[in-house]
Amino acid sequence: xxxxxxxxxxxxxxxxxxxxxxxxxxxxxxxxxxxxxxxxxxxxxxxxxxxxxxxxxxxxxxxxxxxxxxxxxxxxxxxxxxxxxxxxxxxxxxxxxxxxxxxxxxxxxxxxxxxxxxxxxxxxxxxxxxxxxxxxxxxxxxxxxxxxxxxxxxxxxxxxxxxxxxxxxxxxxxxxxxxxxxxxxxxxxxxxxxxxxxxxxxxxxxxxxxxxxxxxxxxxxxxxx
Amino acid sequence: xxxxxxxxxxxxxxxxxxxxxxxxxxxxxxxxxxxxxxxxxxxxxxxxxxxxxxxxxxxxxxxxxxxxxxxxxxxxxxxxxxxxxxxxxxxxxxxxxxxxxxxxxxxxxxxxxxxxxxxxxxxxxxxxxxxxxxxxxxxxxxxxxxxxxxxxxxxxxxxxxxxxxxxxxxxxxxxxxxxxxxxxxxxxxxxxxxxxxxxxxxxxxxxxxxxxxxxxxxxxxxxxx
DNA sequence: TATTTGATGATTGCATGCAAAATGATGGCA
DNA sequence: TGCCATCATTTTGCATGCAATCATCAAATA
Numbered sequence: 001x002x003x004x005x006x007x008x009x010x011x012x013x014x015x016x017x018x019x020x021x022x023x024x025x026x027x028x029x030x031x032x033x034x035x036x037x038x039x040x041x042x043x044x045x046x047x048x049x050x051x052x053x054x055x056x057x058x059x060x061x062x063x064x065x066x067x068x069x070x071x072x073x074x075x076x077x078x079x080x081x082x083x084x085x086x087x088x089x090x091x092x093x094x095x096x097x098x099x100x101x102x103x104x105x106x107x108x109x110x111x112x113x114x115x116x117x118x119x120x121x122x123x124x125x126x127x128x129x130x131x132x133x134x135x136x137x138x139x140x141x142x143x144x145x146x147x148x149x150x151x152x153x154x155x156x157x158x159x160x161x162x163x164x165x166x167x168x169x170x171x172x173x174x175x176x177x178x179x180x181x182x183x184x185x186x187x188x189x190x191x192x193x194x195x196x197x198x199x200x201x202x203x204x205x206x207x208x209x210x211x212x213x214x215x216x217x218x219x220x221x222x223x224x225x
Numbered sequence: 226x227x228x229x230x231x232x233x234x235x236x237x238x239x240x241x242x243x244x245x246x247x248x249x250x251x252x253x254x255x256x257x258x259x260x261x262x263x264x265x266x267x268x269x270x271x272x273x274x275x276x277x278x279x280x281x282x283x284x285x286x287x288x289x290x291x292x293x294x295x296x297x298x299x300x301x302x303x304x305x306x307x308x309x310x311x312x313x314x315x316x317x318x319x320x321x322x323x324x325x326x327x328x329x330x331x332x333x334x335x336x337x338x339x340x341x342x343x344x345x346x347x348x349x350x351x352x353x354x355x356x357x358x359x360x361x362x363x364x365x366x367x368x369x370x371x372x373x374x375x376x377x378x379x380x381x382x383x384x385x386x387x388x389x390x391x392x393x394x395x396x397x398x399x400x401x402x403x404x405x406x407x408x409x410x411x412x413x414x415x416x417x418x419x420x421x422x423x424x425x426x427x428x429x430x431x432x433x434x435x436x437x438x439x440x441x442x443x444x445x446x447x448x449x450x
Numbered sequence: 451t452a453t454t455t456g457a458t459g460a461t462t463g464c465a466t467g468c469a470a471a472a473t474g475a476t477g478g479c480a
Numbered sequence: 481t482g483c484c485a486t487c488a489t490t491t492t493g494c495a496t497g498c499a500a501t502c503a504t505c506a507a508a509t510a
Contacts, residue, residue: 011293011493013281047495049274053281060285068236069462069501084375091316150309154379236463272465294471294492
């Protein structure tokens with residue numbers, strides 16, 4: 001774990017935060033789960049100090065809720081939270097799209113076009129999971145290409161939380177998936193035409209629409225509060 | 226402070242984080258200042274554990290930079306950072322304006338109109354400091370009225386960082402101040418007319434313009450890197 | 451029986467101690 | 481003189497210990 005020359009040049013609390021973050025985002029640690037310090041420490045093979053530091057970090061990220069003297073638990077994820085997160089993601093991804101189109105190189109441009117094609121490939125092959133994976137990568141790549149530290153940091157914080165909805169809402173309905181894919185196609189057309197305004201607007205609507213849909217699915221399945 | 230039955234049930238690390246945050250935002254702790262753990266602990270009269278937890282929190286907020294095994298320092302604030310922060314603030318405050326206009330009550334509406342009048346009063350009395358104070362309150366109030374937790378949290382994180390520019394750029398030029406006040410007047414007109422789209426757009430341009438101006442001032446004074 | 455009080459065990463919050471890493475200084479060698 | 485190696489000091493990172501707080505439950509009282 002430590003080997004492969006990557007060595008161990010990361011503090012314990014950072015590594016612990018990464019591990020716990022991954023487990024929470026993936027739903028491995030379910031919402032509401034109590035996080036007993038000593039139990040987690042034994043499981044991770046560390047002492048309470050770095051664990052507590054990690055938990056504080058996750059609290060600020062909105063993944064953990066701490067009540068003083070009562071302990072930490074995995075944050076509940078409410079419909080309202082998810083809706084609010086997408087409220088912010090829409091304008092932020094629109095901004096990211098705008099910047100990415102302005103700043104990306106020709107190679108990066110072909111890279112993101114490839115990513116789109118791969119996603120469409122999965123879509124046409126009815127590979128929903130592949131579709132999601134590539135969609136996720138597509139949006140993240142777009143933000144990366146914006147070369148904007150504050151945007152990236154804010155975006156990852158929000159997507160980490162929104163991703164928690166995924167495991168609650170496992171199935172997109174076909175019409176909504178069709179709609180999302182159509183939006184991506186239109187977006188790529190705007191990218192090819194270098195129409196920044198159009199691309200930003202399409203992205204805004206697409207993210208907003210995705211948010212609406214996640215909310216609908218959650219409301220149906222009744223899994224979140 | 227403790228009284229009125231609300232008692233004093235706040236953990237040490239939270240209080241310490243608040244104190245340090247205030248000192249950093251106000252410029253009391255200048256950018257680049259090394260934060261020696263034992264020195265700070267003695268100054269605050271606490272042990273290293275809660276201090277370290279507080280510093281971790283401030284790191285995630287972007288106010289502190291930690292290099293492993295080398296210690297923490299107050300984050301440098303770069304021109305690029307400030308520009309990026311305003312890049313996000315513009316669309317977020319526009320969103321906040323939109324939501325606030327939709328959701329605020331009649332009393333809240335008169336409250337924010339009063340706040341505006343007070344600011345204009347300071348402006349006409351050439352009270353720049355009062356102007357800033359009320360402007361700051363105005364924007365914060367607008368975000369509060371949006372009743373949107375994720376927006377509020379993100380917004381405070383960003384303004385805490387942008388505020389650090391204030392002490393670097395103490396003087397707005399008169400023309401820019403005039404421009405900002407004019408924008409506020411137009412914004413309030415839109416509020417009175419209940420024209421949500423117009424208000425959001427004016428707010429967007431206003432924040433963006435403020436960002437541009439802070440950058441200009443900083444570039445002149447050559448205080449930030 | 452229902453409600454409250456007291457005691458016990460578990461859990462968190464903070465302080466302290468110890469080992470590893472980094473910084474700075476000193477001395478040897480070219 | 482200049483450079484590198486080595487060692488001492490400082491500082492951080494993590495582990496552990498102790499006190500304060502909370503949760504649970506049984507006993508006592510109305």
